[in-house]
Amino acid sequence: MATIEFLLNGTPKQCDVSPDTSILTLLREHLGVTGTKEGCASGDCGACTVAISNPSDAQPHFESANACITPAHQLQRQHLVTIEGLASGAQLHPAQQAMIDAHGSQCGFCTPGIVMSLFTLHTEQQKCPTPLTPERLEASLGGNLCRCTGYRPIRDAALNMLQTPWESPQWLDAALPDTASPANAHEIAPNEAFFAQPTTLTALTKARRCYPNARLVAGATDLWLENTQRLAVLDQLIDVSHVDELHHIEEDSLHGQSGWWVGAGVTYTQLEPLLNSHFPAFAHLLHRLGSQQVRNRGTLGGNIANASPIGDTPPVLLALNAWLELANHDGTRQVPLDTFFTDYKRTLLAADEVISRIFIPKMDSTASLRVWKLSKRREDDISAVLGAFCYRLEEGVLHDVRIAFGGMAATPKRALKTEAALEGQPLTKASFQSAQQVLSDEFQPMDDVRGSQHYRHQAALNLLERLYLTLSAPNQEVMLHAYAH
Structure with missing residues (x-):
């Protein structure tokens, strides 16, 4: 057990709970705060959505999160807001009032989570008013499912809540008193349950060396499913979310190549401005990488370290020729990403190492990046196949071709032979047909519930065909277009 000190709807709280306690369990079973509901227990439905902010930030802001898969101990020194905290006496929050006025609720089970997503959207609008485009609304509410109402009245509520006068309660900007946290103040026995929260990279690597069997947790958007879906006991956890060095984005160079x-520990939400400015195709993919709740918590390093063959970011980073910095208590080493994945869920990471940084090279001004994800649902779903294509097209000839796939092998993988088949070739149907033949022989895809081996094989060939058609008719949309592909 370790003590968590946090604010709940403006009120200071102290709780002692086990390492694998989620925020949802903390609220419902330990604090008796039951407005937050459990739906899927996997971060898909949004019924358990809560809002979290860091009161110590220069400009605190609330982000939505799935309480069912967020570790309770990550609330340390944070401010948690739930549906119970929104009303001020008899005055409802605009998100609540708008849902009533627009008839946005029927059975009501999903309503608290929807209201909390609207609350975070409302607080953003209060601080920085921007147009509520359909894309913005869909991104904000894409992680909330409603089985009975339908989404039009919920959309109406989102638009109407901004017209409701409202004065924010004083507790909204509350701060915790300065106290010394007792968490992790003693040496931990090898078999003792613990939730360690180092705040520096040095402390993190020391903890990693001392406890090599402990699980690292960042956003927990994948790890926590082992607890909620497989009922695994996560009793030794090292939380990296408070390590300052893991949260910076810095422009620099590596081996003479400029980049970032x-x-x-940078989350997808924090990464989005960089991608919007320099890698729009990568930024486009983020609309289909989980929900807003997942993007607020999930991290780039975690997606890589997880080493899933269907992780969304590794194929794109492979196509961009990214590098990793791996750190232990003795120092760091740098490795190209295309050597990092060794087998299914296996990597080059030593038992005492962590991923500290990812280097993303700046693209040549004449280079292009295309990223296409195939999944059963457009929103909030895992890839069946994801293809990333980076290249330069000069005078009708392809150069610097890099192609990577997810879902086509035991690891995210470059299509090196296919790249070689296209390198220096003219943009012709014959060139791409030859490359498709090479690609056909280069991979033996997996066969699982998300897609058969035959489907994945054909899908990869079709993505290469899509690239050819896109380049052949640059002013014509090859496929029916939605903002998230």
């Missing part, structure tokens, strides 16, 4: 070092 991205801390492994």
